[in-house]
Amino acid sequence: MTAAPQPRTDVPAIQVRALHKYFGKNEVLKGIDFNVDQAEVVCVIGPSGSGKSTLLRCVNRLEEPTSGEILVEGIDICDPEVDLDGVRSRIGMVFQQFNLFPHLNVMKNLTLAQRTVKGRSKDEAVEIARRNLDKVGLAGKESAYPAHLSGGQQQRVAIARALSMDPDMMLFDECTSALDPELVGDVLAVMKDLASEGMTMMVVTHEMGFAREVGNKVVFMDGGVVVEEGLPDAVLGEPQHERTKAFLSKVL
Amino acid sequence: MKRTTKQRLVRLALYALFVVLLVALYFAADWPTIRQNFWNPGGVALSGGNWGDMITIGVKNTLIYTAIAFGGGLLVGLVAALMRLSPVAPYRWLATIYVEFFRGLPVLVVLLFMAFGIPIAFQWTPPGGIVGAGLIGLVIVAGAYMAETIRAGIQAVPKGQTEAARSLGMGAGSTTVRVVLPQAIRIVVPPLTNEFVLLLKDTSLLFIIGVQFDERELTTVARDLTTTGPSAGTSTSLIQAALLYLVITIPLTQLVAWLERRQRRASR
Ligand SMILES: Nc1ncnc2c1ncn2[C@@H]1O[C@H](COP(=O)(O)OP(=O)(O)OP(=O)(O)O)[C@@H](O)[C@H]1O
Numbered sequence: 038m039t040a041a042p043q044p045r046t047d048v049p050a051i052q053v054r055a056l057h058k059y060f061g062k063n064e065v066l067k068g069i070d071f072n073v074d075q076a077e078v079v080c081v082i083g084p085s086g087s088g089k090s091t092l093l094r095c096v097n098r099l100e101e102p103t104s105g106e107i108l109v110e111g112i113d114i115c116d117p118e119v120d121l122d123g124v125r126s127r128i129g130m131v132f133q134q135f136n137l138f139p140h141l142n143v144m145k146n147l148t149l150a151q152r153t154v155k156g157r158s159k160d161e162a163v164e165i166a167r168r169n170l171d172k173v174g175l176a177g178k179e180s181a182y183p184a185h186l187s188g189g190q191q192q193r194v195a196i197a198r199a200l201s202m203d204p205d206m207m208l209f210d211e212c213t214s215a216l217d218p219e220l221v222g223d224v225l226a227v228m229k230d231l232a233s234e235g236m237t238m239m240v241v242t243h244e245m246g247f248a249r250e251v252g253n254k255v256v257f258m259d260g261g262v263v264v265e266e267g268l269p270d271a272v273l274g275e276p277q278h279e280r281t282k283a284f285l286s287k288v289l
Numbered sequence: 290m291k292r293t294t295k296q297r298l299v300r301l302a303l304y305a306l307f308v309v310l311l312v313a314l315y316f317a318a319d320w321p322t323i324r325q326n327f328w329n330p331g332g333v334a335l336s337g338g339n340w341g342d343m344i345t346i347g348v349k350n351t352l353i354y355t356a357i358a359f360g361g362g363l364l365v366g367l368v369a370a371l372m373r374l375s376p377v378a379p380y381r382w383l384a385t386i387y388v389e390f391f392r393g394l395p396v397l398v399v400l401l402f403m404a405f406g407i408p409i410a411f412q413w414t415p416p417g418g419i420v421g422a423g424l425i426g427l428v429i430v431a432g433a434y435m436a437e438t439i440r441a442g443i444q445a446v447p448k449g450q451t452e453a454a455r456s457l458g459m460g461a462g463s464t465t466v467r468v469v470l471p472q473a474i475r476i477v478v479p480p481l482t483n484e485f486v487l488l489l490k491d492t493s494l495l496f497i498i499g500v501q502f503d504e505r506e507l508t509t510v511a512r513d514l515t516t517t518g519p520s521a522g523t524s525t526s527l528i529q530a531a532l533l534y535l536v537i538t539i540p541l542t543q544l545v546a547w548l549e550r551r552q553r554r555a556s557r
């Protein structure tokens with residue numbers, strides 16, 4: 038038996054090759070190729086139904102790719118032998134609907150996976166959880182239950198929960214879309230901090246300001262293909278394709 | 290007239306009518322006869338009067354039978370629910386047939402079948418005699434109802450919960466045990482308590498299969514006391530049984546209402 042492949046730091050964090058995804062007969066991703074480099078922030082934009090969420094969810098195999106290749110830190114995640122739970126524990130994911138565990142308080146939300154997946158001691162898990170709560174500006178909320186927090190607070194707890202696994206990269210799926218406008222800023226500020234610390238991030242978003250200010254690269258998707266990608270100023274400021282122009286004229 | 294004033298007048302008139310009816314009923318009734326026919330329990334002592342057999346045999350057996358039927362039904366129901374959610378189609382079919390079949394039959398028919406039909410047809414002596422056969426029938430029926438409740442509870446846990454747990458690297462087993470089931474249990478406790486109450490009342494159907502003296506549940510005891518004992522020939526024992534049932538069921542239905550109120554508040 039060969040040893041399980043180890044995550045590598047000398048290759049892109051995420052490599053997607055010729056990725057196709059069908060739901061039944063409906064082809065949602067029609068051959069996607071792109072990379073996310075280590076410490077890079079890639080923002081994915083595009084109209085509703087273009088396949089952004091599906092792409093993101095393929096990266097940690099919450100969706101099963103139909104064909105193509107996805108390498109995470111050099112590891113083929115579709116290899117039947119792969120330690121999928123191990124790979125997933127190195128990829129933090131933040132959802133539009135937060136998905137905090139409602140039966141657990143904030144501290145337990147942050148320590149559950151640390152204890153069951155990483156096998157950390159209670160003290161260690163609690164200490165790491167405290168540090169991450171502090172980082173998202175929610176120190177002191179340890180014993181609150183999710184239902185008693187605002188949407189913005191819940192989403193920051195969700196980010197802290199993902200960070201407590203010490204992930205090498207973070208995936209964000211429209212994580213501010215379900216929030217009241219006045220709460221969006223707090224969450225974006227946390228994400229901006231993360232980016233400045235060198236976290237590798239793949240961010241599906243409708244926040245063009247965030248994409249331009251924080252993103253190293255913007256990917257525009259439409260109809261299951263990547264139409265255009267490049268520096269934020271280029272894609273958002275001087276789009277080359279008609280579909281990009283049409284989309285941007287609607288959202289800007 | 291203002292709308293609220295009119296509403297208040299209507300309500301007042303309805304109250305007045307109610308009081309008049311009560312008073313009329315009181316004077317029209319022949320209280321000595323009613324008392325004679327409906328309430329003559331023969332004293333409150335556990336020995337002698339009706340209460341003794343009703344509580345030490347009737348209530349005791351009713352509670353034991355309910356507990357057995359509920360526990361067995363829960364086990365059968367959990368298995369059937371997991372089968373209905375199984376990715377393996379034949380398991381789903383089997384569970385669906387079981388659930389639909391037994392939810393579609395009158396409980397009485399199932400009981401008669403278990404107590405007489407099957408033992409005669411197959412020369413089968415049920416464990417625990419005829420009561421055992423009846424209880425197996427109750428377990429089978431209760432399991433069919435509980436399977437649906439449990440399945441609905443598991444499915445009511447949002448898919449995002451599983452996805453969040455799996456995306457943190459948690460395996461399928463710990464996701465089910467630590468994330469999905471605790472939430473599903475909270476959802477099914479009120480409806481399962483309701484089924485407990487229904488089951489408790491359904492144990493009265495065991496009356497039909499005719500059991501031994503010490504095995505009688507509450508309704509059978511009450512029925513027997515309409516022909517023997519201090520209140521023979523009156524409805525006293527039936528009223529006593531009704532009171533005893535209510536003493537058990539009303540707190541339980543109140544508990545369900547409280548649990549449901551609390552859940553609604555928590556989910557907001
Ligand atoms: N589980 C599923 N089963 C069937 N079809 C699906 C499923 N998930 C997504 N789809 C379909 O795939 C297409 C792309 O969906 P996806 O959620 O990836 O789009 P999106 O770009 O994220 O859109 P939005 O901006 O609205 O979130 C849609 O047409 C959607 O109906």
Ligand SMILES: [Mg+2]
Binds near residue numbers: 089090091210211
């Ligand atoms: Mg989406």
